[in-house]
Amino acid sequence: MNAHVRPGDVSPDDVAIPVVSLKGIEKSFPGVKALQDVSIDLYAGEVHMIMGENGAGKSTLMKILCGAYASDAGEFFVHGQRETLSGPQDARRFGIAVIFQEFSLVPHLDVAQNILLGREPRGLLPGQIDLRALYAEAQRYLDMLGSDIDARTPVHRLRVAEQQMVEIAKALSQDARVLVLDEPTSALSDREVEQLFRVIRALQSEGVAMAYISHRMAEVFELGNRITVIRDGQFIGTKMPAETSPDEIVTMMVGRAVDMSYGREFCKDPGECVIELRNVSSTNGIKDVSLHVRRGEIVGLSGLVGSGRTEVARAIFGADAISAGEIRYCGGTYRGTPTKARDLGIALIPENRKTQGLALARSVRDNMLSASLGKTFSTGWFSPRRATEIARSLIERLRVATPSPARRAGLLSGGNQQKVVIGKWLNADSDLFIFDEPTRGIDVGAKAEIFTLIDGLVKQGKAVLMISSELSEIINVCDRAYVMKDKRVVGELDRSNLRQESVMKLAVHHG
Amino acid sequence: MADLALPTGLSRRLHVRSPGIWVILALLILVFAVTAPGFLSQRNITNIGQQSSILLILALPMTLIILTEGLDLSMGALTGLVSMGIALTSSLGYPVPVAILVGLSIGFAGGLFNGVLVAKLQIPPFVGTLGTLGMAQGLAVVMTDGQSIVDIADAIPDFYSARVLGMPAPVLVAVIAYAVTHFLLYRTQFGVAVFALGGNREAWKLAGGHVDRCLIAVYGFAGLMVGIAGFLFTARMSAGHPTASLGMEFDALAAVALGGTSFERGNGWLFGTVLGVLAIGVLRNGLNLLGFASSMQVVSVGLLVLVALFIDGFRRGS
């Protein structure tokens, strides 16, 4: 495209004209000012990182860029030309493609139909689809990604990571000049992340402009050409990676300094064993899993996506039935349902907050109480006033950004939704907390808060089992970790040998 | 997708999905073939075909509507209105094609009305089409004060018993209706839209699809099919009748559910609907041949639905 712009070489005062720019964007939702006078430029061949706390307005800004939301005020330029953007069709016309934070796949259509959704090659009759061309074309994009997914598989049969790949192929297929990626790696494990980065770099050299939202500091500095920070819907500043540091970015995001080392005092003598799995297999696929968690320790569960970590959590919580083996809880055998697990003091913060964690149409208050109704209102009488009080104190404790406890949970940003799910279990006063990807899609500030919180839990003598796809978290936070591969536990690592290489070796190469 | 084009796709659909209905249909046929005299006679098979054709023509678009996470409760009442329209036109001396055109127009208009309620006014389909049900039924009754209209052209009833290509005409119409619907659902953008509207409406919007337009098209298509069903219905009774078809939408719904189409997330199977319709037809026919007590016939329809869905649910659960 622009011959004088090489990837990575862009600076704001370059003579180049941005491919697209947004100027003075304003956007309000009822009760929330989501964006205030935000401007952003995207140059050909650059990866423009957008950072900000949960609810800062990043996704909203990107949705405006791709025509999904209409802005209340502001201007939109393509190659310096002022244009109007009245819907997704317009955005497509300008070559803007998006990989959304929430998947936009249709479960019962197959991979090819999803990739080319709305742009199917036409056949002879009006409206007819040329199936041959459809599959050929879809396959081309899958190949480009180096993915071995079959284009004819219905999408609902794919694993999360595979679905993410389809999502990426879908964006690729639009031959976009501008690509927006909203937390594309939050559901991917390191291997797939590597694959994605290769694609991004290839696109970069082809001159595609990219806006990339992420909460993972490492990849921000690895990929980004520029970093723009948004706080509370306001533009804070744009930095070149070479001229800044993670600490500075975090300070810009949060408005104060945050300790990101997650440094904590590791547990020296854990208490009695809370949960123990002995050779457990479940109907959902885990095989012969043995592990235990003691009071006062944070135990990590690591592995590639699809290795079966979620299934272990679900088996413990009774969400999936056990087909063999034994689970011992506080010394006694137990096999149960989620209700029994909860009553015994087990908490599960599930990996998908929207479908498994929250009732999006209900209020923050109601969600926060949903796991502890029996405990809080033991007589059976429900007191709305008491519920509101409890919700308020949890909102304060977790610093949930919500105007009131009565706000619908679905209207909160992803990170704040996650805090609501955690709040729900804090109130249930459990002994064992299972966190499944607790920091997925959560900003650094909140991440630090959540780890402080988890640390506080073990200090009180609770036990924590934490699943995370981010190795750094496992390594920095956990007292001990198990590594899973192909639905089995392939190794246990304690503090002394809990290192990146040792985990990866087990997760990828074991057996 | 592309199922019938591909042997693997075909087998996947036939064996993996909803085996409940296959089992039930096979069992029913087996039992009746052994116990009911004349069940396998050509005449009886023709009977089953003819009796099932109208229901199939309603159940096919119902499948599409359910795939969009919708529902159409007005089909039975609209069929009555169409039937009255056709009979009235014919009784006034207009030629049969005109009468058919009138019927199709009424059905289409009713379908579009549903579509507008659901898409533009965003009334939940259950409620919107319930309203249409009342209005259509009211109009049909008001037309002749509830009387049926019998003095219609002979060509209309003759069509019901006519044979084309060795097939009873209503069966042929149903087969064509299936072919068309299959093509629309699995081979066109319209079909992709249907799956997307139920599966992930947001995704369809973001892909630049028109939600309103597609919904209206789906309900409009259903309206057209109701027009056809109304014609066959009139032909079957040699008369226009305002209320005889009430409740047929529930039979159609049952057939769709029997066929393994789920009421959520755009998960469905068009050929399953054919099997569902046949299962209902075979059951009623066989019980009649056996001279089964009527109250037990009533129970058996319910049990059929419950058992088939239980088998599928059981499979899903395990």
Add this chain to the structure above:
Amino acid sequence: MRFMTRVAAGILAAPVILRLATVLLLCACLTVATPNFLTEMNILNVLRQTALLFLVASGLTLVLIGGGIDLSVGANLGLSACVSALVLQATGSLALTLAAGIAIGTLVGFANGLLVAVMRIPPFIATYGMLWVLLGITYRVMAGESVHGFPASFRFLGSGHLFGVPVPVYLMFLFLGVGGLFLSRTRWGQEVYAMGANPEAARLSGIPIRSRQILTYTLSGAMAGLAALVLLARVNSAEGDIGEAMTLPAITAVLIGGTSLFGGLGTVSGTFVGALILTLVINGMNLLSVHSNWQPFVAGAIVILAVLVDRLTSQRQS
């Protein structure tokens, strides 16, 4: 001042108040249109007719809030009424009759709960199948006969008065209170809302959703059983089709009352207002001598309008 406007806005925004306003508007129109509307007799009349509908619809409200639906309420009511009529005829015992009515209703509701919660059949289909099973049993039990002529002591429940107010009206207000308290002021009510809003999240919050589902269907069945007794006492006769006409009006009342078909949203007081609106419309049409042919049409239009108004106002709110 600001506080006052906020309170006023809050009241105006409350959905129930809005619907009550609709009721008042309807009443005002009727008062102007006919001198007989605003008489004590007629008001009691409307309330009594509302009561029956409300009793059925209130139980159904629970089911809908919990994310289910029950198409078998009418058939359940019919079976309960028929069996208790037979019991009354055979034994003459009031206690046994009441027990029979409630027990049958509750049992059927429980069975629905099992089908949905344990056998995992989608509620729409499960209760549709149940509908036919119940009808068949009812027809069998009644064998085409009718049972009529009940003692005054039993009829008190349906047509008796206390302080000049019909007994069913007391029952209605009793269950309006009980239902309202159950939903908004008990943990079980909260759990039903949670379950309806997102069953998976509710399950993973440790809410025993199977037993809550069974609870909602069972309560709905019990209410249908109670309504059956009231109806029986009121019409003084039982035939096989006694409950047939109840299902759709009951569902309609619930939906007009603002309960969502998708679960998680709704109130019993809304359902009361919904039942009131439906009854007023019919009552008004009778008083105005609107030709009965037009009644389905008007009822259909009202359903659409009620939901439309509701949707528009609730949209303004958010």
Add this chain to the structure above:
Amino acid sequence: DGERIAVFTKNQTNPFFQVVRLGADNAARQMGATVTHYIPTRPDSIPEQISQIEDVTVRRPNAVVFTPVDFKALTPAIRRLNEAGIPAVNMTDRAERGNFVAFVGAADYDLALTTARYLFQKMGGQGNVVALEGIKGTLVSTERMRGFTDALKEFPNIKVVATQAASFQRLAALQVMENLIQAHPRIEGIFAANDAMATGAIEALEAAKRQSLVVGINGTKEAIDAIKAGKMLASGDYSAFLHGCFGMMAAIRNLRGLPVPREIVFPARVVDNTNYQSLDIAPDQMTCPAWDSVVTPGRS
């Protein structure tokens, strides 16, 4: 052994048809024939009855005794029956077309005319009446309302203050009447197109402590009880049991080559508190009268 006869009735919910079926069973037992009943699962469903006839032509009973759920819409189905060569007797509701061995039934028009006339006479030829219609568009309702209207012409001082449909149902009639009572302070007479609606109306009157003369049609058990109790004025006797008896007998006699008249129409008779005794027996205790005691040779 014996002839196989298929009997078609309209629904399993109306007691009237149960009495008809009991009559048919009784006659068949007396004459040594076997009966299979065909009743639509959905009351009065036209498509279901059409299907049942189509299926019966496969099963081929020796004869059919047939009550059409709709007097017009069943015509093609009857043609199927005729084409299959299965002799059919038309019972209760007259089918508009088709070849039948005989028609057995009552004349709705005459019955309504006589009953309405009786009501108007008891009202002293003046006052307000309310008419409760049955299901719109059914022959029964139409004919009965025609009879009512014609009787009205003979009484110029009788005023119809409302005509409402209550679909032959008790609850519907009860609620309609409750509403009408409010609108009309004076109602001297109520004409209901069947007994179920009449008893429904009576409930409404009693609840409102109002008095009216109420008549219905059919002469069902329920009406007889009400007449006995003095709550109801009269009911037109529809002779349900006899329909069943003679419909069945006609079919069997035809098969056996015995003479059967083309028409057996029972005379219109009003049942009131002077003559209800003959109907005051449980239907399953009744027995069919002998053929000759009712059908005089040569009558048509």
